[in-house]
Amino acid sequence: MNRYGEVAVNAVRSILSGEDVHPLIAWKKAAAVAFGEGTWAQRKGCPKNAFLGLCEEGLVRGIASGSYIEKSGSLKNKGYAVQAIEVLKGRPALSEDKLALWRVVMHGNEMSHNSQMDVVLALWNKQLIISQ
Numbered sequence: 001m002n003r004y005g006e007v008a009v010n011a012v013r014s015i016l017s018g019e020d021v022h023p024l025i026a027w028k029k030a031a032a033v034a035f036g037e038g039t040w041a042q043r044k045g046c047p048k049n050a051f052l053g054l055c056e057e058g059l060v061r062g063i064a065s066g067s068y069i070e071k072s073g074s075l076k077n078k079g080y081a082v083q084a085i086e087v088l089k090g091r092p093a094l095s096e097d098k099l100a101l102w103r104v105v106m107h108g109n110e111m112s113h114n115s116q117m118d119v120v121l122a123l124w125n126k127q128l129i130i131s132q
Contacts, residue, residue, distance in 0.1 A: 002065020002116025004115040007031045011051065012128050014091055016062045017071040023055040023068045046077050046114035054123065059085055068079045077116050082118040087129055095124050 001009070010033070011026035027048055035041035047062035049069055051060075056078065058065030069078060083105050088094060094101040100122055102113040123129050 001122045001125070002115070002118045003034050003041075004044075005118040006048070006050045007034050008129050009123050009126050009128065010034075012060055012062065012123065018052045023052055024070070027051055038131070044115070045074055046116050049074040049077035049117045050081035050116035050119045051123075054085065054129070057082055057105055059130055060065075060123060061130055075112075080113075081120050083130060084117060085124070085131070086119040088120075088124055088129075095121055 006025065007030045010021075010030040011023065014020045014026045014030060015023065020029060028042070031042040031048070032038075045089060053075070054060050054069040055063045056065060056068050061081070069075065084101055087104050091104070092105065097116045098113070101121070102117050105117075120129075124131075
């Protein structure tokens with residue numbers, strides 16, 4: 001699991017423990033611990049919005065659906081993450097191959113992922129995704 005995956009898992013654990021109640025706050029705190037307060041890596045939008053998008057859809061265990069993404073322009077990362085969960089439901093073996101999962105999500109279009117799949121796979125592999 002890479003560092004953005006760790007941030008996602010730690011943010012969920014913070015919420016489940018009652019330490020934080022809002023996914024954005026939990027993400028920001030976990031990212032500050034992982035990368036340092038105010039760093040580019042802490043502020044990186046793609047993995048953060050993938051995480052918040054999964055939360056918005058009620059797909060993350062223990063987090064109620066709601067409105068969590070700060071900017072409407074960030075919705076594409078939510079879409080990638082939600083679509084990846086749908087793919088994993090039908091093809092769970094892809095949880096072992098981040099790049100193959102990304103290619104399926106992108107319908108074969110050549111575009112490199114920007115840590116969205118790290119977030120999805122970390123939560124999926126830690127059984128923090130509601131998959132029914």
